[in-house]
Amino acid sequence: xTSSKRTRIPRTEAQEIILNAAEELFYQEGIHAVxxxxxxxxxxxxxxxxxxxxxxxxxxxxxxxSRKQQAFWTxxxxxxxxxxxxxxxxxxxxxxxxxxxxSCTDFRGCCFIxxxxxxxxxxxxxxxxxxxxxKRVHDTFLELSTALGAPHPxxxxxxxxxxxxxxxxxxxxxxxxxxxxxxxxVIVEKLIDSAVAP
Numbered sequence: 001x002t003s004s005k006r007t008r009i010p011r012t013e014a015q016e017i018i019l020n021a022a023e024e025l026f027y028q029e030g031i032h033a034v035x036x037x038x039x040x041x042x043x044x045x046x047x048x049x050x051x052x053x054x055x056x057x058x059x060x061x062x063x064x065x066s067r068k069q070q071a072f073w074t075x076x077x078x079x080x081x082x083x084x085x086x087x088x089x090x091x092x093x094x095x096x097x098x099x100x101x102x103s104c105t106d107f108r109g110c111c112f113i114x115x116x117x118x119x120x121x122x123x124x125x126x127x128x129x130x131x132x133x134x135k136r137v138h139d140t141f142l143e144l145s146t147a148l149g150a151p152h153p154x155x156x157x158x159x160x161x162x163x164x165x166x167x168x169x170x171x172x173x174x175x176x177x178x179x180x181x182x183x184x185x186v187i188v189e190k191l192i193d194s195a196v197a198p
Contacts, residue, residue, distance in 0.1 A: 009045065015053050015063075017043050022064050027108055031061055031118050058125070061115075065129050068111045072133070075101075076140070087147040088192055091160065096185040098164065102171040103181055110168040137161060148196050156195045163188065 009017070021043035025034040036057050040047045054060040079097045083089035101107060108114070112130045119127045141160045145153035163184070170178050 009049065011053065014045065014049055017045060018050055018053055018060070019063060019067060022060055023067065026061070026064055027068075027111055027114075028106075031115060036060070061126055062129065065111070065115065065126060069129070069133050087144040088196075091141075091144055091148075091192060092185055092189050095163070095167075095188040098167055099181050099184040102167050103176045103178075105176055107171055107176050109172045110165065113165060113168055134161075137164075145195075148192065150192075150195045152195070156192070159191060159195075160188070163191070 018039065022034075022039050025038055025042055036047065036050060039060070040050055043050070050060070054063060075097065076094065079094040080090040082093050112133055115126060116130050119130075121127060122131065138157060138161050142153055142157035145156040145160070148156070150156045167181055167184055170180050174180070
């Protein structure tokens with residue numbers, strides 16, 4: 001007699017499959033617009049498998065955001081390690097790489113900003129994760145601005161953060177072939193040189 005039991009997917013493999021499906025859908029369509037059923041369908045597994053890995057949709061969202069946070073800092077490290085101990089070149093390289101990323105046709109802006117719009121309650125765990133991430137980004141810009149010797153490092157750090165977030169918005173408003181995005185590395189280079197000029 002043939003057993004009717006299905007082979008259970010190992011936990012780590014199941015998590016990866018589910019997160020891959022959730023990441024595609026959440027980023028492209030928005031978190032509130034995507035149901036757990038939609039994730040189940042995209043993942044090609046049953047609903048119980050999802051709830052074995054994530055107790056709720058909120059847990060799945062947090063896992064998705066944690067993954068996006070890790071991806072951001074991996075990309076950041078890839079950029080800055082091209083120019084060890086050269087803060088000016090590190091910042092220009094980061095914005096060059098950001099311009100390339102923001103020019104991709106499947107780019108849907110910053111997932112952290114997108115999520116902040118969807119979760120207006122600042123005490124929500126998802127929103128708290130976004131706030132912590134954005135603070136770390138600002139602190140990193142401030143650290144590099146200070147290393148540059150800028151006389152007003154806080155002002156430069158805020159300006160760089162606004163340029164980064166403006167790039168995300170510009171790609172969604174004007175399209176990924178926006179002229180402003182193509183000019184981004186030059187704009188940042190001029191900004192930095194002006195900020196550290198005697």
